[in-house]
Amino acid sequence: MNRTDIIIVGAGPGGYETALLAAGRGKTVTIIESGHVGGTCLNEGCIPTKSLCRSAEIIREIGESGTFGVMADGCKVDFHAVMERKNAVVEQLRGGVEALLGHKLISLVRGRATFKSADTVSVDGVEYTSSDIIIATGSKAFVPDVPGTDDPDVITSRELLSMGSLPERLCIIGAGVIGLEFASVMSAFGVQVTVLESCREILPRFDQDISKRLKQCLSRSGIAIVNQAVVQAVERGADGLEVKYDLKGRTESVFADKVLVAVGRRADLQAMNFGDIGVRMTGKGIETDADMQTSVPHIYAIGDVVGGYMLAHEAVAQGKKALDHICGIRNDIDLSIMPAAVFTSPEAACVGLTEQQCKEQEIPYVCRKTFFRSNGKAVCMDQTDGLCKLLVSRDSQERILGCHLMGPHASDLIQEITALMSCGAPLHRLESIIHPHPTLSEVYL
Ligand code: NAD
Numbered sequence: 168m169n170r171t172d173i174i175i176v177g178a179g180p181g182g183y184e185t186a187l188l189a190a191g192r193g194k195t196v197t198i199i200e201s202g203h204v205g206g207t208c209l210n211e212g213c214i215p216t217k218s219l220c221r222s223a224e225i226i227r228e229i230g231e232s233g234t235f236g237v238m239a240d241g242c243k244v245d246f247h248a249v250m251e252r253k254n255a256v257v258e259q260l261r262g263g264v265e266a267l268l269g270h271k272l273i274s275l276v277r278g279r280a281t282f283k284s285a286d287t288v289s290v291d292g293v294e295y296t297s298s299d300i301i302i303a304t305g306s307k308a309f310v311p312d313v314p315g316t317d318d319p320d321v322i323t324s325r326e327l328l329s330m331g332s333l334p335e336r337l338c339i340i341g342a343g344v345i346g347l348e349f350a351s352v353m354s355a356f357g358v359q360v361t362v363l364e365s366c367r368e369i370l371p372r373f374d375q376d377i378s379k380r381l382k383q384c385l386s387r388s389g390i391a392i393v394n395q396a397v398v399q400a401v402e403r404g405a406d407g408l409e410v411k412y413d414l415k416g417r418t419e420s421v422f423a424d425k426v427l428v429a430v431g432r433r434a435d436l437q438a439m440n441f442g443d444i445g446v447r448m449t450g451k452g453i454e455t456d457a458d459m460q461t462s463v464p465h466i467y468a469i470g471d472v473v474g475g476y477m478l479a480h481e482a483v484a485q486g487k488k489a490l491d492h493i494c495g496i497r498n499d500i501d502l503s504i505m506p507a508a509v510f511t512s513p514e515a516a517c518v519g520l521t522e523q524q525c526k527e528q529e530i531p532y533v534c535r536k537t538f539f540r541s542n543g544k545a546v547c548m549d550q551t552d553g554l555c556k557l558l559v560s561r562d563s564q565e566r567i568l569g570c571h572l573m574g575p576h577a578s579d580l581i582q583e584i585t586a587l588m589s590c591g592a593p594l595h596r597l598e599s600i601i602h603p604h605p606t607l608s609e610v611y612l
Pocket of ligand 1: 311340343344365371396478
């Protein structure tokens, strides 16, 4: 019988970080993975995409180099080299995770786990038992039931990240995080990009000030964005793929060589056979309580399989909650203070409540806006598009309710406000912190 203190199913960021933390606390861990360690984030999500974002950033900078007095004779993208670099980045980081999982208290089992009973899982006929099991099996791209989406040139982010060559024209369905990051990257690579979004705004979960301004910036950079577009069918014709959509009662079309479907991801509930062990589901994924316990108390679920924001750092925080509960350690992490970033050009980032949420929840607030165009460093960088929006409670406590950014390095800048919110610090604490000059961090002052 293979028995360890904890079984973790899934070696994505939630799974492997929790395994390392548990081993660091002296627990024996079996971690089971059917694919590559690192999960979606490392192999076909955050990391490869950010490698492409960096290539795109360099191309943009070379294109704009004349502004800085640098003579560059234009540039061409060697997409093969871009993808080789992306693969090397992924392999380097994957090697690092594999080495860490070589910890003497961790057994990495390769294969697909299914439940045999509430405390036992089976992998290729071999059984593993534990008093605590953490499910971290992630999510899969959702492809809506639209005619024609079975065409091989209708792809998800997974296939796009292993394309051998660039399409001339790319139609992206969905202006969420994935859709817009790829729109930004592919447009920088010279691809003609059209984004179709069913909602009135892009990034519907973001503060509307940010989504409106980001749409302006992306449109100015040459990306065509159509809101309130409901895709009806994809048809193959003489001019490639024709994506037909309804726009306020009219049928319109866009022609493309590839179509990227980026309309959300769904918890991967097929990954394990839950049978009759009693794990309850919500409409979005596995039901959990504040300690990430499922309806079966010694079975925990973390990350995308729970169906939250589907962010790697959320999965890691949830894994820590689950492990602390197993170990009987108090855990004060506030999962509602969850920073998020979109790696478009310019970047967008947020933490806490949006202005719309403050209104819906009838929370009295004050909104303070500052702009990158008055930030010395941003002017030197010639990246002045963007703003910072701080939402603060309209009372003597001046609680920071939320922060919304669009601008250079927004994904890094959001961390200062995340730290302050996590400490429950009021706005005047931010004002009493010395910010180095000239830096983008002065956008908060
Ligand atoms: P998403 O939920 O962010 O966006 C999906 C978009 O598609 C929404 O704007 C939605 O209105 C639109 N949409 C839905 N159905 C549509 C249809 N039929 N036609 C047109 N538009 C439609 O989903 P995503 O971008 O696929 O990302 C999936 C998950 O992965 C998200 O939870 C996201 O947070 C996470 N993720 C995060 C990052 C990051 O943190 N940088 C990067 C990638 C993915």
